[in-house]
Amino acid sequence: MENIQLVICDIDSTLVTTDRRLTWKTKEVIDRLHAHGVLFGIASGRPLDELKRNAKKWGFSYPFDILIGMNGSELWDEKRQEEFGYYKLKSEWIKEIIELMEPFDANYFIYHDGYLLCRRNDAMMQHSAKSSDKEIVVMDTPEQLYQKENAKIMFRVTEEVMPSIERYVAQHPSPFYKGFKTQSTLMEFADHRVSKAFALKKYCEMNQLSFASVVAFGDTSNDNDMLACSGLGVCMCNGSADTKAIADDITKKSNDEDGFAWYMEEHFLKPFGW
Structure with missing residues (x-):
């Protein structure tokens, strides 16, 4: 080259x-x-x-x-x-993704108005907050995460369960969005385009x-x-x-x-x- x-x-x-x-x-x-x-x-x-x-x-x-x-x-x-x-994820897609991932009890979060809006504040979330220099805000209800469109929704998981999640996501394809691994402990969903x-x-x-x-x-x-x-x-x-x-x-x-x-x-x- x-x-x-x-x-x-x-x-x-x-x-x-x-x-x-x-x-x-x-x-x-x-x-x-x-x-x-x-x-x-x-x-x-x-x-x-x-x-x-x-x-x-x-x-x-x-x-x-x-x-x-x-x-x-x-x-x-x-x-x-x-x-x-x-392209951003529509609100109804975010809701559907949260329901799809419910069997894994993962900690899900989005970037929202300059902070991290998440399901719960744990060690993994604190690591995300530190690396992104953003404040953590714990949601009151899941509805807060899909009140409006967003570029993506993220799920923090353990390395051990990631292979199972990758297989599960592949077995549940959507014509609107896709799931993909971005770190060994992070699964993300975004518009398929x-x-x-x-x-x-x-x-x-x-x-x-x-x-x-x-x-x-x-x-x-x-x-x-x-x-x-x-x-x-x-x-x-x-x-x-x-x-x-x-x-x-x-x-x-x-x-x-x-x-x-x-x-x-x-x-x-x-x-x-x-």
């Missing part, structure tokens, strides 16, 4: 370490890409209000070129200084970029479409089996070993003389 124009990365378990640090080596690689005119962006299940803070928080003197939030339901184009919103790939394609079309010129990094199921549609899709060696299966390549080092940075340096920066 010679004509690289855009590098886009998932965040958790991909770009940052397990304790959510962006290392100096990763920052150096992104700076070198930026210096040579390569666009850079992040794609996450987190909302845009969080993603917009990351460049400054990580010490960059420039904003990222593209931000994909809520697994593709939100898109920020830095060049245009414009935000785009796409939404994906990181969907938002990436929109960005590329608006900016006359070829998908073949995109390098994408990810680690788990919600990254699969993005890796598949890019010119080069790379899965972290710490990634899930399904993502490794669809990836064009797999890093030799994990997210805790600067896997992204080492891959970019060995496959692009050194060969290009950057």
Whole structure:
């Protein structure tokens, strides 16, 4: 791959370490890409209000070129200084999803008016609140979660039960929404048309970029479409089996070993003389 124009990365378990640090080596690689005119962006299940803070928080003197939030339901184009919103779950679908997942007694929650509105406040929810820098609000009734449309609803579960949930969700398909794993303890539901790939394609079309010129990094199921549609899709060696299966390549080092940075340096920066 010679004509690289855009590098886009998932965040958790991909770009940052397990304790959510962006290392100096990763920052150096992104700076070198930026210096040579390569666009850079992040794609996450987190909302845009969080993603917009990351460049400054990580010490960059420039904003990222593209931000994909809520697994593709939100898109920020830095060049245009414009935000785009796409398909959301209808209220009745959210209600149906809650009922569908009831057998697992999972802790479900949504992003709501700048805070996390959840079923109960437990250790997993406190972890989510800390990583997103958002306040926890416990619902009075489930109806609060489906009073209006939302980009997604999330379910915190244990790692042990996740395989059973994945099978269960696959056995109960819907023509309107889809369920997918975004972490080993997090199952999410969104409109079936939404994906990181969907938002990436929109960005590329608006900016006359070829998908073949995109390098994408990810680690788990919600990254699969993005890796598949890019010119080069790379899965972290710490990634899930399904993502490794669809990836064009797999890093030799994990997210805790600067896997992204080492891959970019060995496959692009050194060969290009950057």
